[in-house]
Amino acid sequence: MNLPLFTLDQVSKSFGKVPVLKRINVSFQPGQVTCIIGASGSGKSTLLRLLNLLEYPTSGVIRFHEDIIHQRGYSVTTLRTKVAMVFQNFHLFPHINVLQNCMMGPLHVQNRPREEVEKTAIMYLEKVGMKAFMHASPSSLSGGQKQRVAIARALTMQAEVLLFDEPTSALDPELVGEVLDVMKSLALEGRTMLIVTHEMAFARDVADRVLFLDQGQIVVDGTAEEVLQNSTYPRLQEFLKRYR
Ligand SMILES: Nc1ncnc2c1ncn2[C@@H]1O[C@H](COP(=O)(O)OP(=O)(O)OP(=O)(O)O)[C@@H](O)[C@H]1O
Ligand SMILES: [Mg+2]
Incomplete structure (x- = not known):
């Protein structure tokens, strides 16, 4: 097995006195697509945000390769070029x-x-079907187009890992497919992706691994089939009922 890209060891995160993530132990392998599912407030975004230091852990250790990312002297800027985030609301300039x-x-x-950089950016804009819009202003684009630009931007950074936090949940339903198709093609190329999503059909199709987060803990962890089809964990079954 390859060395993990990320290793989380007993990672907890609280906001004030409220514990949001509780003693998380997990590692992520390069080349894998992991989907993170769970109810609202279960800590999915917080988990993702810890990985590029948009949040800092309250306790525990997070390693990217062998380095502890939240120790003094570690460059957050460098980390964020290697671990690119795609947000729900695009965050284009x-x-x-x-x-x-x-x-x-x-x-x-x-x-x-x-x-x-220009050559690389144009190549990725072409990949996401947005080359024809390269001189356009973001405000002239649809949500699906904006999100495809945000993905091209993350790719142009040549990041090692792409983090997606509900990349399609701000989109009109008819625009969801074009973004999921781009993500699927990236998955097929063997890119490392961690995706918080409520798109269960996408997760079933694309994920090598699915994590179910419940009240700040990873309570189910397995292949898409194990987690989305065969798990007998009651709170997961309850959660999945909403998506049938
Ligand atoms: N900056 C913050 N300050 C205080 N509380 C926060 C902060 N960020 C998140 N929380 C709280 O932490 C908990 C987990 O939030 P998080 O955003 O990680 O959940 P989530 O699983 O992503 O939910 P959703 O599906 O609604 O996006 C929630 O109770 C939230 O209110
Ligand atoms: Mg969230």
């Missing part, structure tokens, strides 16, 4: 065009050469 959105991080954070 509104005042610059699509291509510039994709080039910003690689140019100014990673200090890569402009020519290479």
Whole structure:
């Protein structure tokens, strides 16, 4: 087996006195697609946000490769170029065009050469079907188009891991498919992805592994089939009923 990309050892997170994640032990392998499911408030976003230090753990240890990411001296900026996040509400920069959105991080954070960055950005915009819009302003795009640009932006960073926090839940239903199709093609390329989602059919199709989070703990962890079809865990069965 490969060395894990991420290893979480007894990781807890509280906001004030409220415990949100409780002694999480889990590791993530490169090349795997993991879907994280669970009820609202179970801690899914918090778990994802810990992995690129949008939140810090209250206790426990998070390693990216062999490095403890929340120790002094570890560069958060470098981490975030290797661990790219795609948000529910896209988070595109509104005042610059699509291509510039994709080039910003690689140019100014990673200090890569402009020519290479532009070539890479255009290649990924083409991959997500957005090359024709590269000079457009984000405000002129549909939600599905914006999210595909956000994915191209994450890819242009050449991140090792892509984190997705409910990437389709702000979209009109007819636009969900175009974003899931792009994510599916990335999964087939063997990219490492951690995806918080309520799209159970997508998870069944694409996930190598599914985690069910309940009240801040990973209570079911297995293949898509084990978790989504065969688990007898009562709270998971209850949760899944809502998606049938
Ligand atoms: N910055 C914060 N300050 C205080 N409480 C927070 C903060 N972020 C999250 N919480 C609380 O932590 C709990 C878990 O939140 P989290 O956003 O991780 O849940 P979630 O599983 O992603 O839910 P949803 O499906 O609604 O997105 C919730 O009770 C939430 O109110
Ligand atoms: Mg959330």
